[in-house]
Amino acid sequence: MIKLxxxxxxxxxxxxxxxxxxxxxxxxxRESVVHEFHRLWDYVNTLRAANVKGTFDLVVERPNxxxxxxxxRIYVCFSALREGFKMYCRPVVGLDGCFLKGSFKGDILxxxxxxxxxxxxxxxxxxxxxxxxxxxxxxxxxxxHDIGFGD
Numbered sequence: 001m002i003k004l005x006x007x008x009x010x011x012x013x014x015x016x017x018x019x020x021x022x023x024x025x026x027x028x029x030r031e032s033v034v035h036e037f038h039r040l041w042d043y044v045n046t047l048r049a050a051n052v053k054g055t056f057d058l059v060v061e062r063p064n065x066x067x068x069x070x071x072x073r074i075y076v077c078f079s080a081l082r083e084g085f086k087m088y089c090r091p092v093v094g095l096d097g098c099f100l101k102g103s104f105k106g107d108i109l110x111x112x113x114x115x116x117x118x119x120x121x122x123x124x125x126x127x128x129x130x131x132x133x134x135x136x137x138x139x140x141x142x143x144x145h146d147i148g149f150g151d
Contacts, residue, residue: 040071
């Protein structure tokens with residue numbers, strides 16, 4: 001920050017001022033994270049209103065009624081993608097998981113198919129707290145319910 005202030009703004013900054021500015025900025029980021037978390041329900045409700053036949057599942061953890069809920073996972077499957085997969089894709093599903101970097105740690109799980117041009121066709125995805133047997137089982141149960149192919 002000191003170097004940036006000197007080169008970009010032609011201002012001399014001391015370490016104490018930079019530490020206070022960094023602390024202030026991190027507090028603002030944390031406040032916005034809490035605000036954005038509360039908007040998850042708005043997001044899911046908007047998805048449900050725009051895509052009535054889609055499947056959207058938000059799971060939060062709240063040990064006590066007075067505790068602030070903690071995000072665990074969200075599942076998204078749009079009806080157009082589900083129906084497109086059923087009608088135009090081969091009955092083979094590819095699964096993959098990838099970890100997320102940044103402020104929000106977790107994993108994204110995805111299910112894709114192949115269309116008649118051998119192109120990747122997304123079916124559903126989920127953001128989960130960690131990639132393990134429990135979260136994969138939850139994701140696959142939702143996916144199986146959506147695409148309805150049985151085992």
